[in-house]
Amino acid sequence: IVHMAQEIKDKSEKDYQEVYNAIAVKLREEDEFDGYIGYGPVLTRLAWHSSGTWDKNNNTGGSFGGTYQFQKESNDPSNKGLHNGAEFLAPIHKQFPWLSHGDLYTLGGVVAIQELQGPVIPWRPGRVDLPEDMTPDNGRLPDAVYGADYVRNFFKRLDLNDQEVVALMGAHCLGRTHLQNTGFDGPWGAASNTFTNEFFLNLLNENWKLEKNEAKNMQWNSPKGYMMLPTDHALIEDDKYMAYVKLYATNNDKFFEDFAKAFKKLLEGGITFPQSTPTYRFETLDSQGL
Numbered sequence: 568i569v570h571m572a573q574e575i576k577d578k579s580e581k582d583y584q585e586v587y588n589a590i591a592v593k594l595r596e597e598d599e600f601d602g603y604i605g606y607g608p609v610l611t612r613l614a615w616h617s618s619g620t621w622d623k624n625n626n627t628g629g630s631f632g633g634t635y636q637f638q639k640e641s642n643d644p645s646n647k648g649l650h651n652g653a654e655f656l657a658p659i660h661k662q663f664p665w666l667s668h669g670d671l672y673t674l675g676g677v678v679a680i681q682e683l684q685g686p687v688i689p690w691r692p693g694r695v696d697l698p699e700d701m702t703p704d705n706g707r708l709p710d711a712v713y714g715a716d717y718v719r720n721f722f723k724r725l726d727l728n729d730q731e732v733v734a735l736m737g738a739h740c741l742g743r744t745h746l747q748n749t750g751f752d753g754p755w756g757a758a759s760n761t762f763t764n765e766f767f768l769n770l771l772n773e774n775w776k777l778e779k780n781e782a783k784n785m786q787w788n789s790p791k792g793y794m795m796l797p798t799d800h801a802l803i804e805d806d807k808y809m810a811y812v813k814l815y816a817t818n819n820d821k822f823f824e825d826f827a828k829a830f831k832k833l834l835e836g837g838i839t840f841p842q843s844t845p846t847y848r849f850e851t852l853d854s855q856g857l
């Protein structure tokens with residue numbers, strides 16, 4: 568299967584910056600969601616889950632067709648809680664009906680990362696809505712209970728190497744786990760809604776204890792009330808991953824640079840863009856003085 572992005576002839580950078588700004592203003596205004604964490608983390612996870620269904624071996628799934636809009640995909644147990652992100656974006660789709668669902672879900676993640684003070688994520692438009700029968704099967708997204716070998720093998724299907732995987736996992740600096748969504752709980756106290764390399768510093772500096780949580784799942788907890796999933800903790804159980812954890816814990820610029828590249832690659836998996844497709848680097852609200 569070839570997913571050829573369409574050439575968007577009648578929309579300019581200004582049009583896409585207008586969509587970016589509409590999402591960013593809504594994000595700034597609706598700050599009470601999830602105990603004042605806001606919508607940034609869940610929008611980031613929605614962009615990742617709508618892209619993470621890609622299978623490089625047969626080029627099925629991925630962000631191109633916007634199939635998260637169909638219940639077969641949004642009801643995947645792996646997607647529990649993401650409806651909050653989709654409902655947040657629904658009015659944006661109404662305001663800009665010319666934007667495909669695939670472009671909407673991925674752009675939502677770009678706005679979230681940038682407005683939460685993360686790196687600029689270069690982004691290309693042109694994803695095309697596919698019919699419901701092209702929705703990939705459930706079960707293509709990763710489980711949280713396994714170790715490094717599972718994580719490494721899982722991300723091969725998304726064509727992502729050790730360095731890209733560790734960089735991307737740094738997004739777990741944002742938001743939190745919710746017992747009713749995934750059977751994991753915490754961090755307790757304020758979860759973060761600012762994009763930093765804290766995830767790597769916490770991995771290295773906290774005193775982690777493996778405990779069974781209320782849903783009978785094992786997770787790593789620290790005396791300060793932080794938590795890590797088994798797949799998070801796996802990054803300091805494996806020498807190759809550990810090298811990148813240390814790199815990103817000590818070099819925030821390198822983390823930002825590598826995260827931006829890996830997140831763009833994740834959001835574009837399986838898509839062929841025409842030469843003429845521009846790559847947009849959007850301004851944040853702050854940098855526009857808005």
Ligand code: HEM
Pocket residue numbers: 608609611612615647648709710711712718735736738739741742743744745746748749750751796798830
């Ligand atoms: C081995 C791979 C991964 C596993 C097993 C995993 C698992 C999870 C789980 C269990 C949650 C909690 C969801 C909830 O209970 O509401 C979560 C949240 C989150 N994940 Fe991941 N994740 C992985 C990779 C990623 C990647 C690659 C990204 C983005 C680049 C990401 C971004 C997020 C964000 C932002 C949240 C917070 C969502 C919120 O606060 O509502 N994750 N993840």
Ligand SMILES: Cc1cnc2ccccc2c1N
Pocket residue numbers: 739740741742743744753754758759766769793794795796799
């Ligand atoms: C500190 C930390 C660690 N792991 C996480 C996994 C998923 C969501 C949030 C997380 C988080 N804030």
